[in-house]
Amino acid sequence: MRVGITTTVPVEVILAGGHTPVDLNNLFITHPERDELIARAEQDGFPANLCAWIKGIYAAVISEGIDEVIGVTRGDCSSTEKLLEVLRLKGFRTVPFAYPADRDRGALTIEIEKLSRHYGASAKAIAGMRERLHRLRQKLARLDELTWQEGKVFGAENHLWLVSASDFNRDPDRLEQDLDQFLAQAESRPPRKARFRLAYVGVPPIWDDLYQVIESQDAAVVFNETQRQFAMLDDSGALADQYARYTYPYDTESRALDIRSECRQRGVQGVVHYAQTFCHRQVEAIVFRKTLGLPVLSLEGDRPGPVDIRTLTRLQAFLEMLSQ
Numbered sequence: 001m002r003v004g005i006t007t008t009v010p011v012e013v014i015l016a017g018g019h020t021p022v023d024l025n026n027l028f029i030t031h032p033e034r035d036e037l038i039a040r041a042e043q044d045g046f047p048a049n050l051c052a053w054i055k056g057i058y059a060a061v062i063s064e065g066i067d068e069v070i071g072v073t074r075g076d077c078s079s080t081e082k083l084l085e086v087l088r089l090k091g092f093r094t095v096p097f098a099y100p101a102d103r104d105r106g107a108l109t110i111e112i113e114k115l116s117r118h119y120g121a122s123a124k125a126i127a128g129m130r131e132r133l134h135r136l137r138q139k140l141a142r143l144d145e146l147t148w149q150e151g152k153v154f155g156a157e158n159h160l161w162l163v164s165a166s167d168f169n170r171d172p173d174r175l176e177q178d179l180d181q182f183l184a185q186a187e188s189r190p191p192r193k194a195r196f197r198l199a200y201v202g203v204p205p206i207w208d209d210l211y212q213v214i215e216s217q218d219a220a221v222v223f224n225e226t227q228r229q230f231a232m233l234d235d236s237g238a239l240a241d242q243y244a245r246y247t248y249p250y251d252t253e254s255r256a257l258d259i260r261s262e263c264r265q266r267g268v269q270g271v272v273h274y275a276q277t278f279c280h281r282q283v284e285a286i287v288f289r290k291t292l293g294l295p296v297l298s299l300e301g302d303r304p305g306p307v308d309i310r311t312l313t314r315l316q317a318f319l320e321m322l323s324q
Helices: 011-016 024-029 034-043 052-063 080-089 105-118 123-148 155-166 172-187 210-216 225-231 239-245 252-266 280-291 309-323
Strands: 002-005 020-023 068-074 093-098 196-202 219-224 270-276 296-301
Touching: 002 011, 002 024, 002 052, 011 020, 011 105, 011 123, 020 024, 024 034, 024 052, 024 155, 034 052, 052 080, 068 080, 080 093, 093 105, 105 239, 123 155, 123 172, 123 219, 123 225, 155 172, 155 196, 155 210, 155 219, 155 225, 196 225, 196 252, 196 280, 196 309, 210 219, 210 309, 219 225, 219 252, 225 252, 252 280, 270 280, 270 309, 280 296, 296 309
Parallel strands: 002 020, 002 068, 068 093, 196 219, 196 270, 270 296
Antiparallel strands: none
16 A cells, blocks of 8 residues: 655654555655646645645645555644545545654654554564664665765755655665665765864755856765754664654754754854745744754745745855855
């Protein structure tokens, strides 16, 4: 069964039950007809001033043969609950999953156990899958080191590989083979030094070329916050502990503590904060500016495509400010 996920959930459970997880965000953003997906959602009644990701996810579910959708109803997008209602009206099976606001291990364990029963995943099978994915996550951790310690992996590459860990590209074995080849090639590269070392925080960008635009300005993204969280490079302890450490679904102040620590370790000079148009996560910028102790540039994107001239100009001005 192809199980669509609206954001990162305990993917170990889906895989241990013998099913295929499909990150619907990745399915939408890599679709050859992304604009048509958004248009279809709007034709079906989704408003123009709603996040393009929600509309793209909706149309991707309908057009790409998804059997069932796990929607994160607490800890991600405020529109997900209504998205699930519309999908049920269309005849799709939906499964809610909620991250407890207080990170309560007991409540999180209950949510994981519900998934386990639903997908027929035994404790033994989940433990075996966790061990299998641990090896892959260790290799992703090495890729992250090559990004910020050795300058051999570009920010865009780091983004793509880490974000793929949300569903392991639907095939962990194939992903590991491809990653082994990439790491062998990256290890042999000469190190690259950029004038500016930046952190990228917030949801992955809807623009296709943001990282390339940043690199063209003699800057390097040496920390991808949310993508690194998707990859769960620290998967120690019980499964509930692992997903309680996962910062994205919880309060922004706790996320900021993790970001600040990583920025210090990686020698970051400035932070690029991205949020989607019409998204409540734009308010995160208030917390980040107050707590990170670094200059923060907040960017806002609406639909898929290239970075616009206004955003490029703001980025250039931000880097000029960092140079003073």
